[in-house]
């Protein structure tokens with residue numbers, strides 16, 4: 067018997083992968099997470115709206131923006147993006163998840179540059195604890211603390227338990243009515259026309275695995291995050307420095323590529339993607355090479371890369 071498993075889209079697009087400074091090739095941090103029909107934006111470095119345009123993202127589909135922390139390379143693009151939404155006549159609410167100081171900054175900004183055409187619903191991440199911050203029908207999002215010079219959050223996107231579907235071939239075979247389908251979905255067996263019991267399990271399509279994605283930037287090496295993100299399918303971890311510059315990483319509360327790989331190993335993730343590279347390394351392959359000595363499935367990202375989960 068053949069089963070068709072229909073997966074919802076779940077993918078991550080790298081909009082920016084450099085630390086501190088934007089360059090010709092790399093913007094500062096931003097990522098778009100797509101799940102089903104939703105686009106979630108994580109961080110919003112300078113120029114993020116141009117990257118979204120270049121990569122053909124629909125602005126009205128962005129309803130949730132998550133800002134990890136208030137270093138400029140992670141949020142200076144938000145003023146332009148929020149303003150463009152307004153210029154395009156946006157009416158629907160926008161949910162913004164960030165530390166409370168961002169609200170203060172935006173209030174001052176828009177007090178002087180003009181009101182927006184829509185409402186921002188602000189979700190304060192300042193208490194710096196692990197918690198669920200968004201709960202939608204098919205996906206939930208958690209924030210959790212990282213270790214950086216200022217309060218910084220990582221984000222975990224987790225698919226939720228899905229209602230199992232009935233195999234359409236079985237519906238046709240037994241000519242099931244709506245009432246039968248409802249009863250089978252509730253877990254009951256089926257009595258066929260010859261009064262034989264057909265086990266409930268025979269009607270159901272296989273359970274789809276729940277997928278997850280964790281975003282961890284910026285942070286020093288911080289094992290405490292491992293419990294939260296254990297077993298995640300795809301892990302993005304910052305890797306600002308190579309091992310030779312470990313002292314600099316410690317001083318600035320960033321990670322080396324090998325430290326990122328160590329977290330991936332402890333997390334038992336399927337794949338590690340690294341970014342937030344220091345401009346001092348002309349080619350990030352050097353970071354990837356170091357990480358690969360610790361964790362085999364590692365990739366240094368480029369702007370425009372798309373990772374299917």
Ligand SMILES: [Zn+2]
Pocket residue numbers: 135137214284
């Ligand atoms: Zn930072």
